[in-house]
Amino acid sequence: MHVATKDLLRLATIGSVDDGKSTLIGRLLVDTRQLFDDQLDAVVAASEKRGVGDLDLSFVTDGLRAEREQGITIDVAYRYATTPTRKFIIADCPGHVQYTSNMATGASTADLALVVLDVASGLKEQTRRHLCIAALLGVRSIVVAVNKMDAVDWSQLAFQRVVDEIETLSRELGFTSVDIIPVSALLGDNVVGSSTNIPWYDGPSVLESLEASEAGAWEHATTRGARLPIQWVLRQPGGGRTYAGMVCGDTLRVGDAVTLLPANIQTTIAAINFGGEAIDEATVGLAADVDLAAETNAGRGDMIATAPLPKVVNELATTICWFGERPLVVGQRLRMKHTTKVTPVRVKNINGVIDIEKLDIDDSHSLSTNDIGLATLQTADLMVVDDYRTNRVTGSFVLIDEATNATVAAGMVGHASFL
C-alpha cells in the first residue's frame, strides 16, 4: 500500500533488546545533521541530567519519560531524515519481547529492515523472532549492522562468526538482499562514513547501504490485478455515485473491465476522480474515487477488482501473530478488520506454532502472547482476499477483541514459503 517512490524509503530497526538500535539511529541522525540545534541541546541536557554521559544517542528516539528512566525503547519512534539522495521514514522499534506487537507495528509498513545485533552475542532468539516477523510481513531487503565492534577490539573473527549465522538464517527466510556491515553505533564507525578501526572491511557504511537499497522492493512484486476496496460512497451532483478508496495491486484505468465483489457483477470503470477532479488512471496508492458503468448498490467493504480476481471465501488459512494477553484457542470469537470490512470470525483450527529456533511448525493448538502460528478462521461474511504474498493490502487483517476493542493479532492470508 505504501507506494514505492525512488525518493522515499521506509525502514524499521529490528533486533534484540540493548543491541543498539536506538543508538544507531541516533548516530545516523546526528552525523547526518538531521537534528535541530535545540533538539540536540535537549538530548545533551537529558543525558547529563540522568548521568549517562555527555550524549546518550538513544535519547534521540527514546523520547518518553519511562524510556529514558529505564534505558529501553517501549514503543516505536518515527523520525524523518533527508539526505541529498533520498528521504527516509525511520521507525525505531523496541527489542524487548514484551513489546513485540510494537515492533510488528513499525515493521508492517517498512520497505527495509535495519537489523542491529551485538557482535559478541550474535543471533539471539529475539533477533531470530524479529527477522522471522519481518520476513512474514514481506520485508525482502535487510541491512545488518553487526554492532559494538569496539567492544570486541574490532575483531574480524568475531564479525565473521556472526556473518555465517546471518547468512544461514537469511537464506532460510528468503530475504533477497542482505548487506552485512561491522559497525560501532557508539563511536560512529561505518555508520555514515568509513572506519579506520576496521581496515579489513571496504564495503558501504550503513547510510550508503540505505541510500543504495531499492525502495518499495516488494510493492513491485505485488502487481497482480488492481483492487479498490471501497471506503466510502460519494454522492455526485447529478445524482450518481462514485466509490472512494485507495488503489492497490496495479494501476486502475478508465475503461478497465472490473468485477465488483463479492456480488460478482462485471462492469467497467466509467470515470476516475481525485479530489473532485477527473483523471485517466489511478496508480497504486492513490486515494481516488471511481464511477462504474453498471448500476450497483456497492458500499463500504465491497471490492472493485481487475483480473486475476481475488478469492471470495468464508474460511481462511492464515498466519497469525498473536498479541493478546490470554491465549488464542479454537472456537474463540473475535472481530476481523480486513481492508475496509469488519466482520465477526471464529477460530476453526489452530494448526501449530512456529518454533523460532528451528523455523518449523509444532503441533500446538493454542497461541500464547507473541506466538506466531497457523490458524483457520471462519468469517461471518464473505471475504474478498488475496494471498498476502501477492497483495499486502488485500492479504492482511487484524483481529480485534470484541469487548475491549483492542487489536490483538496481525494476520496474513496464506503461509510464508519458509514454513
Next chain:
Amino acid sequence: MRITIGSLEYTRTLQNMTTTPLRPPKFTDHLDLLESHAIFILREVAAECERPVLLFSGGKDSAVLLHLATKAFAPQQLPFPVMHIDTGQNFPEVLAFRDATVAATNARLVVAKVQDTIDQGKVVDPGLLGSRNRLQTVTLLDAINDNGFDAAFGGARRDEDKARAKERILSFRDTFGQWDPRQQRPELWQLYQGKVNPGEHVRAFPLSDWTELDIWQYIEREQMALPTIYFAHERDVVMRDGMWLGVGPFVEPRVDEQVEHRSVRFRTVGDANCTGAVLSSASTLRAIIDEVTLANVSERGATRADDKFSETAMEDRKREGYF
C-alpha cells in the same frame, strides 16, 4: 539472494523462489503519497466512527488538514463538523482566517471557549496575561464529551516533538481523555481501527508522517491561503525568555523590556502570549520554504514557551488529553 559484505558480493540461487516482473508505479512525488495517505485516513475514520470532529486552530497544519478533508469528500460537504478550542487569546488574523476558511468550505463550526470553562468554575482564571494553554485540555475534553464525539482529527505531526514521534495515527483515549503511551494499540499496515466504547474516543492524526517542510511545500503546491501572520510583517516585539513576542492585548511590555519594531513572522500559531515570532523577511511561500530548509532551530523550539517547562512537557500534556 544477494549477500553483500563489503566488496565481496555473491549471489545464491534459491529454489522455489518466484520472481515477478518489475513494474514500478508511476507515482513519484512524495507529497502525492502523503496526500493520499491522509485522505485514506480521513475516510476510514469518518466511516468507522459515529461522530467525528475535525479540530481546527487556524494554524497551517489544521489548514492543510481541512484542505485534505475537503478533497477526501469532494464533491460532497464534509461529513463532520469543525471545532475550534478558543482560548480567548487568539491572534485576530487567525480568527479572521478561521471564519473565512470555514465559510468557504461550508462546514459547520463548533466553537468551545476556555472562557466558558473558567466561568463554570472548572478551572482557575490565570488572568488576562497568564497562559491558558493548559486549560484548553479541559475545554477540549468537555466539548468532546458534551457533543458525543468519538473521534477527533488533529493536525499534529510526529516531527514536532519526541512524544508525538511515539504516537499512533489513531490514538486511543480513555474515558478521562488520557493517552497512555505504554498501552497503545498495535497499528498494523494501514488497518486503522477506531472502534471505542461509550465515553472513550480516538484522536486521528492524518498528518503524522508530514514534516514541517512537507507542509509548506504542499501549501505552495495547492496555492492555499494562510493567516497573514505566517508571512513577514512589521510588528512591535519584546524579547522574553529567549523569544520575540508580539506586543498586543495579551502581551504587555514589562518594565525591563525594550519594545522593538522588527520584521517578523510566526512559524507556528498558538496563543498570542506564548507563541514566539522569528525575525524574518520571508514574505512569500517560496521564501518561507527556503527559510525552513535552512533553519537550525526546530519549529516548536523557536516559538513555543509551553514546550519549555520540562523535559517531557508535551508527553505530560498529552497524557492529560491535550491535542
